[in-house]
Amino acid sequence: MSDGISGETVMEPTADAERIEIQLLLEAVYRKYGYDFRSYAEASITRRIQRHQALNGYRTISEIQHAVLTDRTAFLRLMHDLSISVTEMFRDPSFYRSLRAQVLPHLKSLPFLRIWLAGCATGEEVYSIAILLREEAVCEKVQIYATDINESALHTARQGIYPLENIQAYTGNYHKAGGKRSFGDYYTARYDRAVMDASLRNHILFSHHNLVTDGSFAEMHLIICRNVLIYFSGALQDRVLQLFAESLIEEGFLCLGSKETPRFSPCASQFEEWDAHERIYRKKSAAA
């Protein structure tokens, strides 16, 4: 029955079957638990699912689907692997220098400052921001909203305890980022852990927020969302950028990752480039 077709066609059926399995898994996760990964960039989420499959000994992707539908702990493990992000303190030091020199001077005069760090993951970035604000003497009138989709990452962020082995790299970043003191002032070494100074958390509110499905929750002066959009499809990026545009006050600032831009999005016209190299944008005022 396959005469004339099968011999000629170069097919790799396993790859396509696996793609269908992945789509069905993400559909299952959405319908059962409400977490919507269906519009994530496919290549990265595929890699993360394959890694989850290998580490947990599932023979097929469909096996993950069955486990997730019938066992909440299997879902939580998957959820953790799909939404965890790798971060570090003062990552991209030149961004922090720009934030210090080009952005904060415009916000310092405000009576109160609301900052949203979207996708804060395990918190390294939010502690970096808190340190910077303290050194710039604006921390007393600041509320930082640090949000993430991943509850276990948020738990780590709230605790502010990190492996001591990373501190050397963070110290280097801190100084390159224009740090004014000794990085040792901000943590206490305890065995093989570095415990961040608890007072850094005074102005941070950690909370669960899903950029895919949740809306705006306050008027922000500054939104920082770095290396999150790269995991989203173009359409989902557009949605999130629109959410940021709606959440910012006029002339509020948006900071993206060093390879992210609103340029290709329909809401590009609502932003002007502030520091193009560091991917810092400013929301235009309605009058402009």
Added chain:
Amino acid sequence: MSGSTARSRLPHECIVIGVSSGGFRALSALLPKLPKHCRIAVLIVQHIKADAGDFLARHLDNICAIRVKQAEDKEVIDTGTVYLAPPGYHLLVERDKTLSLSVDEPVHFARPSIDVLFESAAPVYRDRLIGIILTGAGTDGCIGMKAVKEHGGLTIVQDPKTADVSFLPRSVLHTVSVDYILPLDAIGGFLARMAV
């Protein structure tokens, strides 16, 4: 060698290149061989420090006829262009032949990782992909080359005897039965013929 020339087939559409130590010299020798108007796209992972900036892309763009640039997130892959993975980011190919980036953990200590690029490109381009491994240390690239091969792509490894650092090409040869083992200048000639 599994010659793929016997039956008529669609031309190759994309080349992925993985290179580690010694890559600056190897890429500087190889890429100028590509013509300006080339009907193929080239995606490259060169192992590089996260804070390296865009010097390599600018240097290669200066010495090459073909356009060379750092890859951007969600960029449409265009023929006649060489895309380099940005330092500190993995580079991946999406089904719709756009590029995406990630900051997932390093693979074999590398970010960008050769395996990540090759494994994502292989199911998208299948037999219209050419995978090339050049000089380097480490083993990042072995699994990726295996994926290129399994999806019907053409595989080429720089002859370890001619590589500045032979460990990576040797490791790939231990892992995959590749189609061609060639010295660097022969790879250049091969690409120049493929690309026009």
